[in-house]
Amino acid sequence: MPIPFIDLQAQRRRLGQPLEDAILEVVRSGAYVMGPQIAALEAELARFGHAPHALTCGSGTEALILPLMAWGIGPGDAVFCPSFTFAATAEVIPLVGATPVFVDIRPDTYNIDPERLTAAIGAVEREGRLKPKAIIAVDLFGQPADYPSLHHVAQVHGLKLIADSAQGFGCALDEKQPIHWADVTATSFFPAKPLGCYGDGGAVLSKDPALHERMVSLRVHGQAVASDLEGRAFGHDAKYLNMRVGLNARMDTLQAAVLLQKLTIFEDEIAARNRVADRYAEHLAGTVVTPAVIDGGVSVWAQYTIETPDRDGLAAALREKGVPTAVYYPVPMHRQAPYRDFPQGEGGLPVTEAKAGSVLSLPMHPYLEPDTQDQIIAAIHAHVKRNR
Numbered sequence: 424m425p426i427p428f429i430d431l432q433a434q435r436r437r438l439g440q441p442l443e444d445a446i447l448e449v450v451r452s453g454a455y456v457m458g459p460q461i462a463a464l465e466a467e468l469a470r471f472g473h474a475p476h477a478l479t480c481g482s483g484t485e486a487l488i489l490p491l492m493a494w495g496i497g498p499g500d501a502v503f504c505p506s507f508t509f510a511a512t513a514e515v516i517p518l519v520g521a522t523p524v525f526v527d528i529r530p531d532t533y534n535i536d537p538e539r540l541t542a543a544i545g546a547v548e549r550e551g552r553l554k555p556k557a558i559i560a561v562d563l564f565g566q567p568a569d570y571p572s573l574h575h576v577a578q579v580h581g582l583k584l585i586a587d588s589a590q591g592f593g594c595a596l597d598e599k600q601p602i603h604w605a606d607v608t609a610t611s612f613f614p615a616k617p618l619g620c621y622g623d624g625g626a627v628l629s630k631d632p633a634l635h636e637r638m639v640s641l642r643v644h645g646q647a648v649a650s651d652l653e654g655r656a657f658g659h660d661a662k663y664l665n666m667r668v669g670l671n672a673r674m675d676t677l678q679a680a681v682l683l684q685k686l687t688i689f690e691d692e693i694a695a696r697n698r699v700a701d702r703y704a705e706h707l708a709g710t711v712v713t714p715a716v717i718d719g720g721v722s723v724w725a726q727y728t729i730e731t732p733d734r735d736g737l738a739a740a741l742r743e744k745g746v747p748t749a750v751y752y753p754v755p756m757h758r759q760a761p762y763r764d765f766p767q768g769e770g771g772l773p774v775t776e777a778k779a780g781s782v783l784s785l786p787m788h789p790y791l792e793p794d795t796q797d798q799i800i801a802a803i804h805a806h807v808k809r810n811r
């Protein structure tokens with residue numbers, strides 16, 4: 424049996440018949456778009472995420488675009504984000520017409536470095552060409568960014584703070600989730616994410632009711648929402664009143680039905696992921712660099728990412744032994760063709776550059792059995808020993 428990088432089938436077997444029944448219920452109901460499972464999921468996500476508001480949408484990318492659009496961020500505005508991340512984090516910024524400013528990461532956690540961020544904001548302010556508007560922090564590989572520091576920087580400079588928790592939904596810092604500090608948390612339910620659906624999906628958690636309402640409107644073509652209609656009478660269905668330029672960013676009802684089932688075991692899966700991570704850390708210490716988690720942080724381990732100077736050699740040796748690995752991310756965003764000319768924080772991005780050449784992610788999921796994990800660990804030890 425080949426070792427899977429992520430084992431979604433083990434999870435499907437655990438969820439069993441109720442999951443399949445939930446899907447069939449949607450198929451039979453005919454409520455394929457904005458069926459009752461959408462509101463039910465939004466209530467559950469708000470409860471789980473300790474957020475006043477949760478809005479489902481079609482992907483994690485849309486979950487990042489919606490707040491930027493709702494705040495009116497656009498041409499002439501600077502949005503600060505890491506370069507060591509998945510494309511969507513940076514992509515949404517030029518999509519709304521704003522300019523991404525890439526900021527280096529901390530060498531231990533791979534998350535945006537608050538000191539480098541302060542320096543980058545200062546440089547943009549001094550230059551005066553762009554207006555600093557927002558920060559997108561990423562909970563890379565599942566662990567929370569340094570939100571207390573980022574919140575402080577955002578307050579000092581009057582910036583919005585977005586937690587891109589596509590990989591980190593469910594992570595915590597001092598027992599609080601990123602929304603405690605951030606204005607919004609955006610997440611993805613892409614199947615490989617810690618909480619994934621059976622296709623594309625996403626959600627935005629938020630605290631400001633006016634922001635939430637505006638995103639409700641933007642999600643469906645800028646349709647009129649309660650505050651647009653206050654004190655006004657229209658002679659036709661308000662559904663066809665378009666108050667602002669929006670999107671079609673709805674989540675499918677089927678995905679909401681899947682996620683409602685998966686949420687029931689999510690806490691348990693996070694605990695299982697942490698057991699797997701602890702076991703890797705215990706057995707790989709001293710052989711390769713094992714991941715560090717921020718003090719007080721709980722990761723949801725979207726990835727278990729190690730570092731070694733002989734990254735490509737190790738990956739090849741593991742592949743030979745049937746152990747799949749992945750490199751997230753071999754080419755940082757500031758080196759990708761469409762992003763090359765965007766500004767970088769003062770001092771460039773040396774940590775990002777170095778990490779892109781040394782990181783390697785190992786199989787990680789809640790159903791990784793100790794025996795299988797032992798094979799992976801033994802294969803790493805064998806290769807490292809041979810090459811010492």
Ligand SMILES: Cc1ncc(COP(=O)(O)O)c(C=O)c1O
Nearest residue numbers: 482483484509511512589611613
């Ligand atoms: C950090 C990060 N941000 C945003 C996204 C975008 O999510 P989606 O693929 O659901 O659009 C992803 C996931 O792929 C991600 O890893």
